[in-house]
Amino acid sequence: xxxxxxxxPMDASGAYLGSGDLPQRKPPVTSRGxxxxxxxxxxxxxxxxxxxxxxxxxxxxxxxxxxxxxxFDAVWEGSGRDACLESVRNAPVGACWAFVKVxxxxxxxxxxxxxxxxxxxxxxxxxxxGVVWLLWPRVxxxxxxxxxxxxxxxxxxxxxxxxxxxxxxxxxxxNLWGGVLVTLVISTVGIVxxxxxxxxxxxxxxxxxxxxxxxxxxxxxxxxxxxxxxVLFMANVMLPLFLPDGWRPDSLIRVLVGIALFAxxxxxxxxxxxxxAIGRGxxxxxxxxxxxxxxxxxxxxxxxxxxxxxxxxxxxxIGLFKDTTLVSIVGIFxxxxxxxxxxxxxxxxxxxxxATGYAFAAIFYFIFCWGMSxxxxxxxxxxxxxxxx
Amino acid sequence: MKSIFKAAALGVAALxxxxxxxxxxxxxxxxxxxxxxxxxxxxxxxxxxxxxxKGVWKGLDIDYCRAIAAAILNDPMKVKTVSxxxxxxxxxxxxxxIDVLVRTTTxxxxxxxxxxxxxxxxxxxDGQGFMVRKSMNIKSALELxxxxxxxxxxxxxxxxxxxxxRANKMKYEVVAFxxxxxxxxxxxxxxxxxxxxxxxxxxAERLKFSKPGDHMILPEIISKEPLAASVRHGDDQWFDxxxxxxxxxxxxxxxxxxxxxxxxxxxxxxxxxxxxxxTEGKFGEMIGLPNDWVVRIVKNVGNYGEVFERNxxxxxxxxxxxxxxxxxxKGGLQYAPPIR
Numbered sequence: 256x257x258x259x260x261x262x263x264p265m266d267a268s269g270a271y272l273g274s275g276d277l278p279q280r281k282p283p284v285t286s287r288g289x290x291x292x293x294x295x296x297x298x299x300x301x302x303x304x305x306x307x308x309x310x311x312x313x314x315x316x317x318x319x320x321x322x323x324x325x326x327f328d329a330v331w332e333g334s335g336r337d338a339c340l341e342s343v344r345n346a347p348v349g350a351c352w353a354f355v356k357v358x359x360x361x362x363x364x365x366x367x368x369x370x371x372x373x374x375x376x377x378x379x380x381x382x383x384x385g386v387v388w389l390l391w392p393r394v395x396x397x398x399x400x401x402x403x404x405x406x407x408x409x410x411x412x413x414x415x416x417x418x419x420x421x422x423x424x425x426x427x428x429x430n431l432w433g434g435v436l437v438t439l440v441i442s443t444v445g446i447v448x449x450x451x452x453x454x455x456x457x458x459x460x461x462x463x464x465x466x467x468x469x470x471x472x473x474x475x476x477x478x479x480x481x482x483x484x485x486v487l488f489m490a491n492v493m494l495p496l497f498l499p500d501g502w503r504p505d506s507l508i509r510v511l512v513g514i515a516l517f518a519x520x521x522x523x524x525x526x527x528x529x530x531x532a533i534g535r536g537x538x539x540x541x542x543x544x545x546x547x548x549x550x551x552x553x554x555x556x557x558x559x560x561x562x563x564x565x566x567x568x569x570x571x572x573i574g575l576f577k578d579t580t581l582v583s584i585v586g587i588f589x590x591x592x593x594x595x596x597x598x599x600x601x602x603x604x605x606x607x608x609x610a611t612g613y614a615f616a617a618i619f620y621f622i623f624c625w626g627m628s629x630x631x632x633x634x635x636x637x638x639x640x641x642x643x644x
Numbered sequence: 645m646k647s648i649f650k651a652a653a654l655g656v657a658a659l660x661x662x663x664x665x666x667x668x669x670x671x672x673x674x675x676x677x678x679x680x681x682x683x684x685x686x687x688x689x690x691x692x693x694x695x696x697x698k699g700v701w702k703g704l705d706i707d708y709c710r711a712i713a714a715a716i717l718n719d720p721m722k723v724k725t726v727s728x729x730x731x732x733x734x735x736x737x738x739x740x741x742i743d744v745l746v747r748t749t750t751x752x753x754x755x756x757x758x759x760x761x762x763x764x765x766x767x768x769x770d771g772q773g774f775m776v777r778k779s780m781n782i783k784s785a786l787e788l789x790x791x792x793x794x795x796x797x798x799x800x801x802x803x804x805x806x807x808x809x810r811a812n813k814m815k816y817e818v819v820a821f822x823x824x825x826x827x828x829x830x831x832x833x834x835x836x837x838x839x840x841x842x843x844x845x846x847x848a849e850r851l852k853f854s855k856p857g858d859h860m861i862l863p864e865i866i867s868k869e870p871l872a873a874s875v876r877h878g879d880d881q882w883f884d885x886x887x888x889x890x891x892x893x894x895x896x897x898x899x900x901x902x903x904x905x906x907x908x909x910x911x912x913x914x915x916x917x918x919x920x921x922x923t924e925g926k927f928g929e930m931i932g933l934p935n936d937w938v939v940r941i942v943k944n945v946g947n948y949g950e951v952f953e954r955n956x957x958x959x960x961x962x963x964x965x966x967x968x969x970x971x972x973x974k975g976g977l978q979y980a981p982p983i984r
Binding site for chain 2: 336340341342357358360361364365366367369428430431433488491492495496503506583584585586587588592593595596597598599600601602604605606608609
């Protein structure tokens, strides 16, 4: 529409004046429904249309077999390989969940004695309480929560899992631990120790004291410079050769220390990135208020720096959680390894056993990692106070 | 500076001395004091060592650990199993982390000598075998001329295969894969006529097929894989104990002493049985054990035949024939020196 359609020619006073209402326009694009959305987003151009069709075709091809395998053709009940054999059932056989069901106790507790497994359950329940207490903002008394989670819980968990004659709890050596128990113990210890250690190392690397700085740099660069597998081999194979007879730390503890140190080196660099993002003004402001180094760090700098690097921290946690599967190479039976060790059982030797086991492992790891990721995103949104870009 | 070096050297020497002193005490004594045998095992091998549904390890190798523990401590459950990968099994033994290694380990000359191990009794004579489809109507590996063979890349299996076919002047086509799973899949889908690996493995893999009954394992064994328990060099008493536990289990089978009849056998008049079960002579004392050591083994674990059948033979799903693992009196290779 051009000016002039509804505009009368210049009148006597020399001004342009409208001579009636303008015609109504169409409503704005925002509320035009599903069809328009599809047209705008999926079929807006020829390449886009091709990609969309290709995507739908792939989904169409892979979804039914996955669902068939996981649910519709799956075997839910059974006591042996016959239940999951196509030749016996005369029907297509999907996932052999009966195998997972029978072996579930082993996948969760490893060789932990069956009569003592309530102790593991108790530790899990206590850990869950602690996690909810600390991570759910609405639960009150956070200070007590920290005290519980970082002091009471580890001590009680240690005595429950290892056992102590004092409370009439049978000793359970760590070579009997396995499955989800080991995966959670390793990742929890790694996560809980790596963050404070990483913060200290990051501060050390930016310190003005040469000795502290040198130590931090050497530690970080050395640990980051070797693969985790090497650290584990070192802890498991080399260490016993160096140490005198009878002075040999438990193999699980060796691995725990190795993983915690490894993760803390990565964490240190992440935290350092956060520290570098904080403007000079924040330091100067803190100093002008008369705060000392630790007060400045704890009250002003670190809260901002850590908030910036939440995605990276969680990224490392998720990586660490999955990296725990590497401990199987030094003979520790984590969750994935207990599943793999079960594949050899002739009582469940079927063509689908292996696929079932891996599918179960994938679901387990996905639930945990996705949960962590969702929590971190929620936390980021909650803490977003003007920094979000 | 000099004094620092001197102190360091002294420290190292002292450390060496304490290590020396510690290992001067025999493994047998250590096991008795600890009240537990530390046994190196694998990460799960069907029939030889794997966790059952309750998480308890079962298998031929595990039963050997239990037999040693039973002989020394009179309790087969006083065994701590340490799961080892193929790579770190020897280091674990050399560093003293484990007392004995029973982990389907092939006895070879280099391991016996330069690795510093002593192999104590062959608990399973394994060797490379062939699996074919029954529909091929083949009775012997010598009929395999022109066949395509599925095998795993870069293994001794592949080399043995080449040797065997060349020695017998037969043609073959090798189809090699990186992992065992791929190899099995290829064979099952008909990519090749023959699948080859260690024969004990063939039985376990066959069970994973959708129709195990359609496949058969040929009688020929084309390589030697004697699987044996091993201990460190330098502790002859401990070597004797491990070795004679194996021989005792063989002798028990040969003399018909089994888990069920061992109590009646104690009253036997047969001098050989009497020596075996310690009612005559002091043979247990010779290796630092009580004289009823064999009774303990057989009662708690069983004789060799029982252990074999339970774990890999007719009592298991693997259904491996005794074959070479039969007693020498029944045409096999299992032969134990007499107890006298």
